[in-house]
Amino acid sequence: MGVFVFLPLVLPLTAWPIARLAExxxxxxxxxxxxxxxxxxxxxxxxVCLALVMVVGTAQLPGNPLPDGWSDPEVRAAVPYxxxxxxxxxxxLCAVVAASARTLWRHGRVRRRAHRALAGLPGTGVAVLPDDxxxxxxxxxxxxxxxxxxxxxxxxLEPGERRALFAHERAHLAARHHRxxxxxxxxxxxxxxxRPLRTAVSYTAERWADEAAARxxxxxxxxxxAIGKAALVSRGTPVATxxxxxxxxxxxxxxAALLGPAPAVRTWPPAFTSVGLxxxxxxxxxxxxxxxxxNAAVTMxxxxxxxxxx
Amino acid sequence: xxxxxxxRRRGQGELEALVLSALREADGPATAGWVQERLGGDLxxxxxxxxxxxxxxxxxxxxxxxxxxxxWTPASDQAGxxxxxxxxxLDAESDREAVLASFVTGLDPDDERLLRALLGHARAAEDG
Numbered sequence: 001m002g003v004f005v006f007l008p009l010v011l012p013l014t015a016w017p018i019a020r021l022a023e024x025x026x027x028x029x030x031x032x033x034x035x036x037x038x039x040x041x042x043x044x045x046x047x048v049c050l051a052l053v054m055v056v057g058t059a060q061l062p063g064n065p066l067p068d069g070w071s072d073p074e075v076r077a078a079v080p081y082x083x084x085x086x087x088x089x090x091x092x093l094c095a096v097v098a099a100s101a102r103t104l105w106r107h108g109r110v111r112r113r114a115h116r117a118l119a120g121l122p123g124t125g126v127a128v129l130p131d132d133x134x135x136x137x138x139x140x141x142x143x144x145x146x147x148x149x150x151x152x153x154x155x156x157l158e159p160g161e162r163r164a165l166f167a168h169e170r171a172h173l174a175a176r177h178h179r180x181x182x183x184x185x186x187x188x189x190x191x192x193x194x195r196p197l198r199t200a201v202s203y204t205a206e207r208w209a210d211e212a213a214a215r216x217x218x219x220x221x222x223x224x225x226a227i228g229k230a231a232l233v234s235r236g237t238p239v240a241t242x243x244x245x246x247x248x249x250x251x252x253x254x255x256a257a258l259l260g261p262a263p264a265v266r267t268w269p270p271a272f273t274s275v276g277l278x279x280x281x282x283x284x285x286x287x288x289x290x291x292x293x294x295n296a297a298v299t300m301x302x303x304x305x306x307x308x309x310x
Numbered sequence: 311x312x313x314x315x316x317x318r319r320r321g322q323g324e325l326e327a328l329v330l331s332a333l334r335e336a337d338g339p340a341t342a343g344w345v346q347e348r349l350g351g352d353l354x355x356x357x358x359x360x361x362x363x364x365x366x367x368x369x370x371x372x373x374x375x376x377x378x379x380x381x382w383t384p385a386s387d388q389a390g391x392x393x394x395x396x397x398x399x400l401d402a403e404s405d406r407e408a409v410l411a412s413f414v415t416g417l418d419p420d421d422e423r424l425l426r427a428l429l430g431h432a433r434a435a436e437d438g
Contacts, residue, residue, distance in 0.1 A: 113399040131397060232417070252421050252425045252428060255425060259431070
């Protein structure tokens with residue numbers, strides 16, 4: 001399998017252009033689905049390859065539980081630089097598994113706690129909480145999907161803007177956006193090169209909900225002003241950005257997009273544009289990633305089977 | 311064998327909500343005994359006292375001395391209790407954005423200026 005086993009570890013770089021271009025040039029729904037799919041496949045392939053390299057590394061360690069034949073020179077020859085990368089893959093894979101487990105556990109815990117906090121309230125779809133801190137959340141929970149809004153936030157919005165806010169949160173719940181967000185979060189943990197995709201998806205998911213809300217209330221400007229006002233009243237928590245690199249943050253970009261025309265719905269961008277080329281590059285990267293990891297997995301399986309004494 | 315007469319075990323939040331809603335039905339301050347009676351004698355007196363004390367710690371009820379016992383008043387309703395619990399959840403989770411897609415994220419000063427300009431344009435377009 002040679003160097004092919006390392007390809008899925010670096011191929012996420014091919015998705016960087018689309019992660020950058022998708023938010024301006026694709027419909028937010030298309031962008032979210034495309035980027036999440038690319039991130040999920042690439043993360044899976046990268047983890048499979050990490051695991052394959054780890055097997056070779058672990059077999060070299062004294063006292064390992066693997067069959068002795070797995071540390072034969074023939075097996076080790078399958079992975080270039082097996083001494084170094086094999087051992088480096090062990091902590092890397094452990095870190096990926098631990099971080100993913102921790103993320104999943106915390107995800108479940110926040111949802112459980114939030115639902116428990118609302119347990120005393122009547123089981124309506126919207127929970128309005130008397131609180132002087134402005135916030136609004138979509139709390140997923142199957143049939144117990146809920147929109148949680150504080151009175152402080154509602155008080156600063158006009159009726160049309162309130163409808164926009166509720167429509168936005170319901171769009172998050174209806175399209176199950178938390179699954180996309182969780183998927184890209186796990187993907188970014190599995191391979192740090194996928195982090196730009198995570199940032200992009202958390203933005204495009206918001207844009208998706210914005211566009212859905214704009215269609216539901218039939219007023220793009222109401223959604224824009226609702227977001228703007230909500231951001232201005234809750235500006236107490238500044239985001240950490242590097243001063244020199246401060247591009248406009250996500251909120252002004254969302255408002256600007258809503259003040260412009262609705263994005264066109266296309267399933268795939270035209271090939272000979274920058275975004276089209278970027279999309280094809282990401283698709284090709286994903287395909288090569290899948291083929292390399294499949295090739296590496298099959299090769300490794302055959303080698304290890306040959307090396308296992310019966 | 312299971313004792314069927316025993317009421318099923320209820321979650322703590324549920325009991326707190328029950329006691330609080332009973333207390334809210336009272337005209338003015340109520341004693342723990344009144345609350346117990348109101349709940350249909352389902353709960354032991356000591357349990358009611360425990361729950362009321364817990365609600366007091368959370369700031370959901372207040373009490374004043376009335377003779378040899380306390381008279382309890384709800385500080386707020388169930389929504390207030392839920393709001394306080396929710397705030398605790400939100401404050402405890404540093405990366406809650408990962409789970410609960412917030413309506414808006416934070417703004418830095420440049421963003422704020424830009425946003426005010428955008429909203430200003432939007433309003434001007436509406437008026438004009």
